[in-house]
Amino acid sequence: MPESNCLQNVAAERLDLFCREALARVGVSTEHSRLTADVLVTTDSWGVFTHGSKLLGGYLNRLKSGGLRTDAEPGVAAEGPAWAIVDGHSVLGQVTSTFAMKKAIELARGAGVAYVGVRNSCHFGAAGYYTSLAAKEGMVGLAMANDRPSVAAPGSRGAITGTNPFSYAVPAGEHDPILLDMAISTVAGGKVYAAHQRGEAIAADWIIGPDGLPTTDGSLYPEKASLAPMSAHKGYGLGLMIESLSAALSGAAMTWSVGSWIFGDASKPTDHGAAFLAMNVAAMGSLEAFQGRIDALIREIHAAPRAHGVDRLYVPGEMEWERRRAALRDGIPLPADVRAALVEVGTGFDIALPWS
Amino acid sequence: MPESNCLQNVAAERLDLFCREALARVGVSTEHSRLTADVLVTTDSWGVFTHGSKLLGGYLNRLKSGGLRTDAEPGVAAEGPAWAIVDGHSVLGQVTSTFAMKKAIELARGAGVAYVGVRNSCHFGAAGYYTSLAAKEGMVGLAMANDRPSVAAPGSRGAITGTNPFSYAVPAGEHDPILLDMAISTVAGGKVYAAHQRGEAIAADWIIGPDGLPTTDGSLYPEKASLAPMSAHKGYGLGLMIESLSAALSGAAMTWSVGSWIFGDASKPTDHGAAFLAMNVAAMGSLEAFQGRIDALIREIHAAPRAHGVDRLYVPGEMEWERRRAALRDGIPLPADVRAALVEVGTGFDIALPWS
Numbered sequence: 001m002p003e004s005n006c007l008q009n010v011a012a013e014r015l016d017l018f019c020r021e022a023l024a025r026v027g028v029s030t031e032h033s034r035l036t037a038d039v040l041v042t043t044d045s046w047g048v049f050t051h052g053s054k055l056l057g058g059y060l061n062r063l064k065s066g067g068l069r070t071d072a073e074p075g076v077a078a079e080g081p082a083w084a085i086v087d088g089h090s091v092l093g094q095v096t097s098t099f100a101m102k103k104a105i106e107l108a109r110g111a112g113v114a115y116v117g118v119r120n121s122c123h124f125g126a127a128g129y130y131t132s133l134a135a136k137e138g139m140v141g142l143a144m145a146n147d148r149p150s151v152a153a154p155g156s157r158g159a160i161t162g163t164n165p166f167s168y169a170v171p172a173g174e175h176d177p178i179l180l181d182m183a184i185s186t187v188a189g190g191k192v193y194a195a196h197q198r199g200e201a202i203a204a205d206w207i208i209g210p211d212g213l214p215t216t217d218g219s220l221y222p223e224k225a226s227l228a229p230m231s232a233h234k235g236y237g238l239g240l241m242i243e244s245l246s247a248a249l250s251g252a253a254m255t256w257s258v259g260s261w262i263f264g265d266a267s268k269p270t271d272h273g274a275a276f277l278a279m280n281v282a283a284m285g286s287l288e289a290f291q292g293r294i295d296a297l298i299r300e301i302h303a304a305p306r307a308h309g310v311d312r313l314y315v316p317g318e319m320e321w322e323r324r325r326a327a328l329r330d331g332i333p334l335p336a337d338v339r340a341a342l343v344e345v346g347t348g349f350d351i352a353l354p355w356s
Numbered sequence: 357m358p359e360s361n362c363l364q365n366v367a368a369e370r371l372d373l374f375c376r377e378a379l380a381r382v383g384v385s386t387e388h389s390r391l392t393a394d395v396l397v398t399t400d401s402w403g404v405f406t407h408g409s410k411l412l413g414g415y416l417n418r419l420k421s422g423g424l425r426t427d428a429e430p431g432v433a434a435e436g437p438a439w440a441i442v443d444g445h446s447v448l449g450q451v452t453s454t455f456a457m458k459k460a461i462e463l464a465r466g467a468g469v470a471y472v473g474v475r476n477s478c479h480f481g482a483a484g485y486y487t488s489l490a491a492k493e494g495m496v497g498l499a500m501a502n503d504r505p506s507v508a509a510p511g512s513r514g515a516i517t518g519t520n521p522f523s524y525a526v527p528a529g530e531h532d533p534i535l536l537d538m539a540i541s542t543v544a545g546g547k548v549y550a551a552h553q554r555g556e557a558i559a560a561d562w563i564i565g566p567d568g569l570p571t572t573d574g575s576l577y578p579e580k581a582s583l584a585p586m587s588a589h590k591g592y593g594l595g596l597m598i599e600s601l602s603a604a605l606s607g608a609a610m611t612w613s614v615g616s617w618i619f620g621d622a623s624k625p626t627d628h629g630a631a632f633l634a635m636n637v638a639a640m641g642s643l644e645a646f647q648g649r650i651d652a653l654i655r656e657i658h659a660a661p662r663a664h665g666v667d668r669l670y671v672p673g674e675m676e677w678e679r680r681r682a683a684l685r686d687g688i689p690l691p692a693d694v695r696a697a698l699v700e701v702g703t704g705f706d707i708a709l710p711w712s
Contacts (some may be wrong), residue, residue, distance in 0.1 A: 082438035082467035083640055111438035115469040115635060141599060153657065155666035160657060170600045178600070180593035182575060210662025229692040231586040237536035237672040240653070242533070244496060248649040249640060255656060258642045279471060284439055297596070300611060301509065307568025310511035316593040326580060 007339070009331025016041045016355035025349045027070040032095045039094040043126040044334065045327040046320035048181070050190030051126040054338040057345045058262045059092060059123075062272045065266035067259070068092055068122055074099040077119075082111035085250055086234075092122035097143070101130040101276045105137050108278035117250030118274040123261040124146070126168035128181030128317070135169035138287045143167045144242040144315040148258040151185045152226040153236045157212035157224035160238035161255065163189055164246070169276035169317070171281065173291030174296045179317025184239040185227035185341070192221045193285045197337050222263075240265055247273030276316040297328040358447040362696070363711075365687025370710035372397045374698070375412055381705045383426040388451045389543055399482040400690065401683040406712035410694040413701050414618045415479075415629035421622035423479055423615070424448055430455040433475075438467035441566060442474045445624040449480035453499070457486040457632045460569025461493050464634035473606030474630040479503070479617040483523035484537030484673070489531035490634045491525035499523045500598040504614040507541045508582040509592045513584035515696040517595035517611065519545055519603070525673070526639065529647030531654045540595040541583035548577045553693050560703070561633030563649035578619075580636040603629030661682045 019037035023342075024030070036059070044052030062068040072089035074096040079085070079155030084103050088096030100116045107114030124130070127143040134141025147162025163183040170178040183189075187206050195202050196218035208227045209215035215225060247254045252262070252273025259270030280292045298315050306313060329331075346353045377395035380386070392415070400408030418424040428445035430452040435441070440459050444452030454474045463470035480486075483499040490497025503518025510710045518538040526534040539545075543562050551558050552574035563581045565571035570582060585591030602609045608629025615626030654671050662669060683689075690698075695711070702709045 049708075078640065080639055082469040083635075085608060085640060111467055112436040113438040113467075113471040113633075117640070123622070140605070153406075153660075153669055155662055157661040157663045160660055160669075161640040168597045168600075170403065170597070170604070175595055178596055180590075181591065182590045186587065190582050212666070231542065234538045234586055235670065237538065240534055240672060241524045241526070241536065242655065244369065244524075244650065245635070248646055248653070249496070249524070249635070250638065251641065254649060254653060277469075278603070279439075281607070283436055284434065284441060284473070285607065290604055293610060294600065297599065297604070297610060304509075304516055305513040306511055307513045312513055313509055313516075316589065317594060 007334070007336070009333050010355045011331050012041055012045055012328055015044065015332060018346070018354040019053055020108070021351050022060060022345050023063070025351070026060055028063060028092070029031060029070070032092060033138055034072075036092050036094040038097070038117040039169065042129055043326070043352050044332050044338070045127070045324040046128070047323040048126050048320065049335055049338050050188055050194055052338065055123070055125065056343045058240050060345060062122070062261065062266045062318070063087060067266045067268050067270065071349060076103065076179070079107070080314060082107060082113055083115045083117075086116055088121035090120050090122065093122035093272060095122050096121045096275055097124040097276070097306045098133070101133050101141065102206050102275065104276045105134055105139060108139055108280040110305050112283035113279050114277065116276045117224060117246070118276070119250045119252035119271065120251070120269060121145070121272045122270050123272060126181055127165040127168065128179050131167045131337070132177060132179060135171040135179070138281055139169050140279040140281065141169045142277040143274070144246055145272060146243050146246040146252065146254065146258060147272060148260045149255050150189055150222055150227050151229050151235070152208045152212075154232045157210070160245055161236065162243040162258065163227060164239045165298060166238065168175055168292055171291060172294040172298060173288070175315070175319035176297050178294065178315055179320065184230060184235040184242065186230045187227070189222065189227060192218050192227070194337055195223070225249055226242065242275070242303070245275040250275065256273035293322060363690070363692070365689050366711045367687050368401055368684055371400065371409060371688060374707060374710040375409055377707050378412060378416060378701050378705055381707070382416055384448070385426065388426075388448060391454050392448050392450040392558070394654065395481050397483045398429050398485055398680070400428055400688050400694070401680040403483070404482050404676065405691055406544055406550055408694065410449070410697045411479070413480060413697050416701060418482060418617065418622045419479070421624065423624050425435035433458065435463070437557060438463060438470045440470070440472045442472055444474055444477035446476050446478065449478035450626060452477045453480040453630055454489070456630065457489050457497065457499065457634070460632045460634040461490055461495060463631045464495055464636040464639070468639035469635050470633065472632045473602070473712070474632070475606045475608035475627065477501070477608070477623060477626060477628045478626045478632050480630055482537055483521040483594060484525065484535050486632060487523045488535060491527040491535070493633050494527050494637055495528070496635040496637065497525045498633040499630070500531040500602055501628060502602040502608065502614060503615070503628060504616045505577055505611050506545055506583050507585050507591070508564040508568075509585065511590045513566070517592065517599055518614065519583060520595045520598040522594065522598060526650055527647060528650040528654060529644070530651050531671070532673060532677035534650065534654070534671055535676065540586060540591040540598065542586045542591070545578065545583060548574050548583070550693055552577070594612070598631070601631040601670050606631065652663070
């Protein structure tokens with residue numbers, strides 16, 4: 001389609017309004033809509049289109065069907081000096097996760113370090129949104145979540161753990177925070193979908209077919225294939241750490257007891273788990289000195305020798321922060337699959353599209 | 357050498373005595389010798405021979421030359437409700453790391469969760485030893501350390517971060533703890549040395565040559581080659597998280613300021629950093645319920661479908677715990693390179709070898 005090459009960028013504020021309006025239509029409160037739209041649009045502004053507003057339609061479906069509640073608030077089920085367990089009461093995962101990371105930040109102001117485990121949550125989108133909240137407060141943030149199994153273990157025929165996303169953010173001084181957001185699979189499931197939707201072949205190390213062997217047929221995922229764990233036993237091992245901290249410790253559903261937020265019965269809660277840690281740098285020493293050390297590390301990487309043909313060495317998150325600055329200035333270059341998903345939402349609710 | 361096939365296993369107690377005796381000969385206190393020998397021999401009993409008693413000679417060299425001190429104790433430089441910063445005062449990394457993890461466990465008894473950052477440490481051996489201490493106390497343990505750069509970043513010509521080991525352990529009930537111990541490189545540097553010493557070729561994704569491209573020539577490492585980061589930007593990103601938590605937050609040396617414990621000036625401290633976290637399950641809920649959930653997870657993995665030809669699915673650490681039980685019963689099957697390293701120590705100090 002030639003017109004896909006001349007699609008106009010979408011203003012972040014208009015995309016935000018669109019998301020909020022759609023969420024309001026299914027009964028989500030003004031505050032929950034605001035929180036959720038900010039997660040989705042921030043994610044799109046980073047260029048992480050697999051986890052941004054493309055997901056809105058799936059959330060709306062669960063909200064309409066009752067699997068995500070509009071009449072509840074996340075709450076603290078138990079807490080101590082440096083920890084809390086949050087019950088999401090099946091509201092949007094973005095709302096519960098923001099609440100939980102803010103709770104971790106608050107506890108870390110007193111104790112220096114805090115863990116918050118979450119149960120009764122749902123898909124939380126991009127883990128990096130929550131760790132960036134900690135970095136804004138001068139803290140190191142960690143975030144992770146479990147999910148219904150879709151990733152194989154070394155030697156398994158079928159999935160063992162979820163893609164179990166993991167993120168950390170570290171505040172710098174003159175630079176943007178270092179920010180990593182990764183799945184424990186070689187690639188996130190969303191990338192397999194997106195490549196398949198675009199008609200592109202997938203790499204040989206992305207998925208494991210029904211016989212337990214690698215395949216490049218993206219159409220097999222997720223019904224008949226599982227994602228490959230990154231670096232074999234290492235990705236698998238990290239996946240089990242995330243399962244332990246996100247679900248075993250918080251009391252959330254584990255592995256196959258987690259509902260599929262997109263393919264499962266939309267009237268039933270998924271009971272995803274999640275975990276958030278905040279480490280308050282200023283409580284342990286000088287924040288300025290710490291930021292100076294991180295700035296020096298970043299400068300060292302930028303100045304390091306590069307392989308032939310490589311223009312720049314990037315720090316994790318650096319590309320995303322640059323894309324975000326461009327997006328806030330010039331609009332977000334939403335790809336065709338995201339636009340198609342938003343057209344469906346706009347048509348269904350008779351809401352003007354954010355690029356119309 | 358045909359006799360390498362009929363080498364006798366070595367009793368763990370005799371190997372332990374040998375290590376303690378050698379450490380005592382260079383002035384290490386009885387308690388520090390006991391602590392260090394236990395780390396090294398436990399590591400060998402897991403079959404992780406790259407990080408066990410093979411390293412003893414290198415440590416002895418630093419102890420003799422003054423880069424590792426025998427006349428100091430690690431101490432708490434600063435602490436709060438859920439955190440502490442430990443100064444290792446350049447004693448053996450195993451001593452400081454055990455002290456730091458025990459401090460994290462003690463703090464987590466009160467606060468629920470605790471972080472301990474370490475500075476003025478040295479190479480700490482196998483990270484999994486320290487996390488297993490937490491698991492023994494019914495806590496989830498995390499351990500990590502920085503090191504002098506030896507691992508490339510995507511696009512770099514030369515090393516950017518250390519192998520920056522990472523471990524976690526999760527206590528189970530009827531099973532051994534889940535225990536992962538990994539480097540953020542595709543393989544640990546010790547594996548490159550060991551393969552090269554054994555005359556074996558190395559895999560194409562293990563190291564990056566002086567031009568920034570992969571090579572199978574193990575002799576290039578470490579002078580002219582760096583290790584490849586696992587899963588490219590993911591391993592690199594995790595390496596920077598470990599650098600931040602182990603060194604930027606604790607005030608330890610970072611990247612190229614860390615001394616090379618094995619190739620560097622043995623009379624100068626290396627100032628490695630490390631980080632330890634303990635999460636006290638019983639403070640946040642029922643330890644028994646948690647252990648039951650982990651046991652169920654392990655049983656589920658053991659019962660999961662396997663690819664053709666695969667006999668068992670292993671949980672991280674399971675192979676190592678089984679090897680340890682066999683080693684405590686039948687002796688440790690020390691490979692030839694470890695024996696050669698111990699022969700050098702035994703000859704140098706005139707100590708009877710543990711298999712003689």
